Amino acid sequence: MLKIGLTGGIGSGKTTVSLIFEVLGIPVYYADDAAKKMMNIDEKLKQQIIETFGNGSYLDGKINRVYLAEQVFSDKEKTKQMNSIVHPATIADAKLWMMQQSTAYAIKEAALIFEANAEKNLDLIIGVHSPMPLRIKRVMQRDAISEEAVLARIQKQMDENEKMSRCDFIIENNETELLIPQVIAVHEKILENIFRLHN
Numbered sequence: 001m002l003k004i005g006l007t008g009g010i011g012s013g014k015t016t017v018s019l020i021f022e023v024l025g026i027p028v029y030y031a032d033d034a035a036k037k038m039m040n041i042d043e044k045l046k047q048q049i050i051e052t053f054g055n056g057s058y059l060d061g062k063i064n065r066v067y068l069a070e071q072v073f074s075d076k077e078k079t080k081q082m083n084s085i086v087h088p089a090t091i092a093d094a095k096l097w098m099m100q101q102s103t104a105y106a107i108k109e110a111a112l113i114f115e116a117n118a119e120k121n122l123d124l125i126i127g128v129h130s131p132m133p134l135r136i137k138r139v140m141q142r143d144a145i146s147e148e149a150v151l152a153r154i155q156k157q158m159d160e161n162e163k164m165s166r167c168d169f170i171i172e173n174n175e176t177e178l179l180i181p182q183v184i185a186v187h188e189k190i191l192e193n194i195f196r197l198h199n
Contacts, residue, residue, distance in 0.1 A: 002105035002194055003098050003121065007113040008128030009160050010153050011135030011142075013173035017128050018109045020183040029097050031110035035090045039063045048085045053078070073149075079156055087116040095121060104194050114166055115158055124193070126186060127167030129160070131174055 006021075006028075008014045018028045038045055040063050049057045049068075056067045072082045094108050107126075113119050130138075132154075139150045157163075164170055169186045173179060 001098070001101060001103065002123045002190065004105050004107045004190065005113045005119060005122040005125040006107050006109045006128065007111060007125060007163065007167070008130070008173075009135060009157050009163065010111060011137075011139040011150070012128045012130040013138070013179075014109050014111070014128050017126075017171055017173065017179065017183060018107065020180055021107055021187065024184070024187050025103065026105065026107055026187070027101050027103060028107045028109055029094050031090050031094060031108060031112075034093055034097075035086050036063070038089055038093065039086065042089060045085065045089050049082075052081055052085065073152060073156070076156065083112070083116065087112070087118070091116065091118050091121065094118075105190055111157065114163060119166070124168040124190065125166065126169045126171060127164045128171050128173050129164050130172075132160075134175065 006014060006018060015030070018030070022028050039049065040046075040061075046058065049063075053068060053071050057064055057071075059067075068082075072078050090110075094110075098106055098108070105123075108118070108122065110116070110118065113122070113125060119125060135154070136147055136150050139145070139153070140147060143150075169189065171179070171182045171186060
């Protein structure tokens with residue numbers, strides 16, 4: 001089974017693309033959702049977060065998102081610290097999940113595949129690309145935050161052009177090109193790759 005990564009900057013529409021793959025019968029591991037879940041239930045992870053960011057990190061045993069966002073998003077060093085705690089746990093969890101799948105290929109959807117060096121555990125990477133103004137607009141609407149707050153998050157991610165240059169496939173999510181035919185084309189190319197590997 002091939003292990004495929006799906007990545008793109010914040011607001012690029014990774015989840016929308018992932019849902020189309022799911023309709024095609026491809027299982028998707030959502031790294032961000034998995035990380036949030038693990039931060040609430042993994043005791044070792046919780047302990048590391050409390051030790052690093054203080055007791056305010058949790059309220060009634062549940063992650064205190066507002067407190068942590070204030071701590072982490074405003075400080076590059078703290079972002080690095082948080083990633084160094086959460087990424088290894090999520091990468092290990094994704095590996096385990098991949099081993100349990102029985103389809104021709106499975107997808108790991110994650111914003112920070114290259115930043116977390118997770119690409120070494122994957123066979124191919126799909127990039128989802130969107131123009132910057134569209135990404136900003138989407139995140140402002142989705143998270144009800146200001147343009148400045150969106151830009152602060154974008155600046156903490158890898159340069160979009162560099163990210164896309166490292167991907168094997170690129171899907172344009174720009175609201176002018178149709179998404180579904182692009183996803184189907186990538187799906188068919190991946191299946192061709194698998195067919196070639198086995199023949």
